[in-house]
Amino acid sequence: MNAIVPISDERLEETVLLVPAMHCGGCMAKVERGLETLPEVARARVNLSARQVRVQHHPGLGVPELVAALENIGFASQPRADVVAPPSAVKPLLAPLAVAGFASMNVMLMSVSIWSGAAGPTRDLFHWLSALIGVPAIAYAGRPFFSSAWSALRRGRTNMDVPITIGVTLATALSLYETIVGGGHAWFDGALMLLLFLLAGRTLDAAMRDRARAGVDTLLRQAATGAMVVGQDGAVSWVSADRIVPGSLMRVAAGERLAADGEIVAGETAVDQSLLTGESAPVAVRGGDSVHAGTLNLHAPVDVRVTATGDDTSLAEIARLMEAAGQARSAYVRLADRAARIYAPAVHTLALVSFIGWLVAGASVYNATVIAIAVLIITCPCAIGLAVPVAQVAACAGLMRQGIMVKDGSALERLARIDRALIDKTGSLTLGRPAPAADVLAALSAEEAAVALALASHSRHPLSRALTVALAGEGHVAAAVEDVRETPGLGMRGRWNGMEVALRRPDVAGQSATALDIAGRPIRLIPFVDQLRPDCGEALARLTAMGVSCSILSGDNARAVSPIARATGLTAQANASPADKRDAIARLQNAGYRVLMVGDGLNDGPALAAADASIAPASASDVGRQAADIVFLGDSLLGLPRALQGSRRTMAVVRQNLGLAIGYNVLAVPLAILGYVTPLVAAIAMSTSSILVIANSLRLARARP
């Protein structure tokens, strides 16, 4: 690394690394600048939405060096596994939206002059210009609707896109006819404005769905993408995850994630299984213990005999459970689509009836057609298309300000109907991180506390960090302890006033605790307990007041669950495996309840995906956060009732919006049937109703605590 290699563009290689911890501009700057200080790196560019950094570098630089460089500036990273990213839902809509916007503005410009009285050759010229812009634009911008309507019709169904497609197509055809024969009314502006409004609504909806979709592939990326494998001859080489076979021997360094399930052959360490269980406390493992893919080796290097790889690992098993559970939920029909099932046939009947009615009354086929098309255009579900997504996006913005992040618009619809809640214990009802028992800390003398703080502050072990925070918070100052050293898995020792002091693993195994050992004094055992979230009581009371009955569903043992159940007054089910949790939800759903799951760990993943709606705290494992519809920030459990209240308010506004849209139809349809609707009337009616719906929805964006 001493010779600086001149970087020429044609010899650069590109590597993409996932850096999940990046979340702000500061992180981006640190990552980019940190990588660019390496002489072999030409460019580093962060994509914050995808939480990844694209590095262009000299071929001599490998992935491990890049990961190490990021580690030095404080970011954990991993190479991106070759999982095909789910296609974005927004991207294909952006170009049609732009075209519809451009075309509708320009055509509207011509239409305004026609409405203000342009006649004769000027009007014909303007109609032709409108047709020239409008017809290709409609053909292009309308494709998302046309293809969706076609695929629904082919399967003998109907959706919101069918009336849109019929209305737009007929209006375009009629306008083209009018333009050719030099008639008075062309509807290009109406058709384009309709497409513009609908595309805007759909883009908002897709933007929310995009964020939700990142889910499943994040899970697969969490598995280490390879491991150092010890060969027959003792040589160690890097093997990618998909080529590791059961029976081979992996050497896992401290700080690495396991690439496959296996059994420890040599070494002793602690692993962080939070990805699998949500439990943040490290689990000690030694020879003969089994370890799972996706867990993080914390302390010391170990050799692991592989027992299962890839699709056979317990990580992949949970991913499969989640995928299967999610399919049940996707059977949920969005409110807008349910409305469309009634709306579309009604509108088409109405248009047909007015066509026949005018024929019977003696009008020409041409006149009857014009009126029928006017009915179709005026009833086109413009306001309805906006009613749901605009309200949901505005509500999400409001909830975001209260620290509640909604990932999917339909989640609000589903959450509003909840009447039963199941809450996981560790990490959901409780904080999920151990805190030293307050009464024991208070019993420590000032000297003991100062020594404990000094020792704990030297370690990055989770228990030590919790102890440091608690003691420093009580105003203790670290004592002058010398020669501090950490023995992985055992604890910290040092020298204080000439005496041996230690903060170490207690002699009795079992509950998580640490022993403060000062030579010549009795050993102090400091137990760590997982505390209830703040405002737990009030949050549960508010949920009950809203008609949602809660209970605990935990994977922990009954001994750990019962004190929490007593403290909250909830009934509890303990020892539930991921599949048990999913089944418990299915039982309640069969009994007619609509179930909310609150959970945080990967073990809650299938339950989170199976429930009618799901919420995870921000401290949850990545998988928990991804599987849940809604994530709340902060420690307070009040996020739950707030989210529920927000969703119910949103649905109230959505219903008002649908009411407004229908009310507009009740006023406008008789005019259309009687033949009074001109392109001008249609344009005014359409934009007025859309503005009303948007204005009503924006009320939701104001956060109300």
Next chain:
Amino acid sequence: MIGLAVLIPIALIMGLCGLAAFFWALKRGQFEDMEGAAARILIDDEAGGA
């Protein structure tokens, strides 16, 4: 009428330029990372010793 004959093409050409610029931006991946673009304006360049 002469005014119209001049103004309408101008309006259309300007609009098309805007549309073309948008498509160019879309192709160049300017909308790939909306979150990052928002955060990037807060990066303090002087800290990097530029």
